[in-house]
Amino acid sequence: MRRRRVLALLALVGMLLLSGCLGFFGDDSVPAERLDQEPAGDGYAWNESVDVHVTVRADSTFQGVYRVNGSELVLYRNDGLGGRNPLDVRAVRYRYPNGTVIDGSTLAERGSVRETRDEVTIRTPVAGGQVAFTAESTPKRFVVPTYVEGSYEVVLPPDRDVSVPVFGRVSPGGAETRTDAQDRVHVTWDEVATDTVLVQFYLERDLSLFGGLLAVFGALAIVGVAYYRRQIRELRETREEMGLDVDVGDDDGRDPPPGRR
Template sequence: MNRRYLLPLALVALVLTSGCLGFFGSQSVSGDRLDEDPPEPYVWDSGVNAHITITENARFQAVYRLNRSSVELFRRDGFGGRNSIPVSAVRYRYPNGTVISGTELRARGGAVDRSRSRVSVTLPSGAEGGKLAFTSSSTPKRFSLPTFVNGSYAVVLPPNRRVEVFPFGKVNPGGYTVESDGDRRIIRWDSVETDSISVQFYLQRDLFIFGGAAAVLAAVGAGGLFYYKRRIEALRERREELGLDVDTEDDEFSDDPPPGMG
């Protein structure tokens, strides 16, 4: 075999055997990440199938009721593909209320594996019917995620965030309600059957900042219009003083007969 082909073939073999970048395989999420402490205590007893709390540092905590033995966690990209989401602080609560960590879940026969396109969580045998919780990253002022389970949902916004004023706030799908809990808003759906949910929100002060900026722009625009109007009037007055605005059109096209012919 020609030696110039040996290096590319060696690289391909290395990728195939190691699962480089997750394209051809998956690897277990580290125990340190699985057993991290969540930023806030998980909300286990919410009464909904999916409870999501968005925190101020562009992260979220999710608790899902699972009626199956596994779930795949991912985000969709702009081309119809899937990308895995980073997960940490993994917990599972059995139907009897017992809560185990991610490493305990693995020790009991479950798995938390990550590839390029998804994070796959497999429950221990016979553990269906409980709730899976994890922490992951979001984006500032916007949360979007596929609906990994159907049914009732609740999304808790960070403190002092709102969604009521369009276009700064947008919620999909429709059919939701918004309720207050102290300085937080909770968006609720009785049933979500769509492929994803998204919430765009804003700080209350954003409206004041935008309103102030709009007022300044309006004042500048009004001042500019007034300035140019004054300039036009001054130029008209100057032309009149120089006799450049003598209107002869009426005399040239008048219907009256010439002088002496009337």
């Protein structure tokens, strides 16, 4: 009986290994249809002078262009528990140092694009060049690990801002901001050596909405305080009429208390 249990356990482990459930023999390649998707908008910003250029889009995605120092780029997100999850990259492109751009499936053939439980590893055909991709972001908050150290630029969607504290936040400090002709805020760092880049932003109309709500709640608070004070005053007057708040030390014994005349 014990031998049968051992054999059954070994068979189950073997099935899991062969099916890739344990991550040892599963296919870790990224599908070509995902790699070769067309980037949204005007495509990738290849010609910027920074080492990392990120365009955050209004649909809660971002387009990143990373200058590769060697021949490998590892992409992931921190899960908040000390672990990692692979970044959901798509529309991957590689630009050779001479300016030639290839799509994701060609990059996978000439180099490699592999996804595991923890990360996506992109190996380029030659050292250097730029890797571009599209991935999911978070509404009103862009945050990713620092895959590449160097200069950074994060471009926000139109009508977004970071200048008001609490609503807006930029990390690491020392960033410069400017607004272009399309009303897009550019956040730039000359050098980023921290573990994470974070830009928390807001729609400009959010401030007007918040100001309106604050005014409404302020008015309600004033009305509430006035009503409360009126109720207290009426209650005091009622008690005085009933003689409940009369100090007996002031009673001369001749006249009845107020309200009992």
